[in-house]
Amino acid sequence: MLARQRQELILDEVRSTGGARVSDLVERLGVSDMTVRRDIETLAARGLVTRVHGGATAVGSSVEEPGFAAKSALRTAAKQAIATAAARLIEPGASVALSAGTTTHAVASALLGVAGLTVVTNSVRVAEVLWAGDTTVVLTGGERTPSDALVGPVATAALADLHVDWLVMGVHGMDAEAGFTTPNLAEAQANRALVASARRVAVVADNSKWGVVGLSTIAALHEVDVVVSDDGLDPAARTVLDERCGRLVLA
Known part of the structure; x- marks a missing residue:
């Protein structure tokens, strides 16, 4: 599967459910943890998802957490x-x-x-x-x-x-x-x-x-x-x- 195809699937998952875990995406896509994290970074850089600890969420989701x-x-x-x-x-x-x-x-x-x-x-x-x-x-x-x-x-x-x-x-x-x-x-x-x-x-x-x-x-x-x-x-x-x-x- 090409990187763009993976990223489209990740984006579809985030938009339909509000968020996606790296571990779940690794299993679904059959790729490494590192590959999924790179795909999320790419999507986040384009402003399409918000990168959070352990995964990604839809832009504008309630994910802010004070330290x-x-x-x-x-x-x-x-x-x-x-x-x-x-x-x-x-x-x-x-x-x-x-x-x-x-x-x-x-x-x-x-x-x-x-x-x-x-x-x-x-x-x-x-x-x-x-x-x-x-x-x-x-x-x-x-x-x-x-x-x-x-x-x-x-x-x-x-x-x-x-x-x-x-x-x-x-x-x-x-x-x-x-x-x-x-x-x-x-x-x-x-x-x-x-x-x-x-x-x-x-x-x-x-x-x-x-x-x-x-x-x-x-x-x-x-x-x-x-x-x-x-x-x-x-x-x-x-x-x-x-x-x-x-x-x-x-x-």
């Missing part, structure tokens, strides 16, 4: 309250998975007061907090995203055979139809592996996340056992989450 440092300065009081409430869900001696993100980073600090935990995480920043205590920490490998998540084949392979009591997961957005989402395709894949590893799933997200829809869905609302948010959450959002998630906790 960890920028997000750390936002809604700090709400994040601390949410973290304290989330930590109360975790029993001493439990096994817990923590996704990357600034809210889960706050949860990690709150969990230092819970004895005998084993924590699995794909975040170096989360691991650094927990290493300061007596928690047993399992850190996946992988490539780093703007939100400091470790993602990719190494991360998902590390999570494949693990089983934890709880997953505490941060999200970019939550919506009645789209569910819990992220703008990063590779991070969505890692987070879905985290969801699959957990007996119970708690999402931690402040009220600003409601109505925000990222590029890729991690989980539907009914797949989550607990949502921990703050008391600024819109009444209509409270009703939806009460009805469709296992439990809503407002910090």
Whole structure:
């Protein structure tokens, strides 16, 4: 297949679905990872797609994601309250998975007061907090995203055979139809592996996340056992989450 033909197929996929992963394109086109990345670079240079970590999206898609440092300065009081409430869900001696993100980073600090935990995480920043205590920490490998998540084949392979009591997961957005989402395709894949590893799933997200829809869905609302948010959450959002998630906790 000629390069132009490959690029037309990639462009068709992005336009029809909103985005495409490099790994999926490699399988579909029967070419190397490097070839697909070059094709995406060519399309991005022509302004036809937006190149993102792990793939490509349609131009103008909701893929912007602030870095960890920028997000750390936002809604700090709400994040601390949410973290304290989330930590109360975790029993001493439990096994817990923590996704990357600034809210889960706050949860990690709150969990230092819970004895005998084993924590699995794909975040170096989360691991650094927990290493300061007596928690047993399992850190996946992988490539780093703007939100400091470790993602990719190494991360998902590390999570494949693990089983934890709880997953505490941060999200970019939550919506009645789209569910819990992220703008990063590779991070969505890692987070879905985290969801699959957990007996119970708690999402931690402040009220600003409601109505925000990222590029890729991690989980539907009914797949989550607990949502921990703050008391600024819109009444209509409270009703939806009460009805469709296992439990809503407002910090």
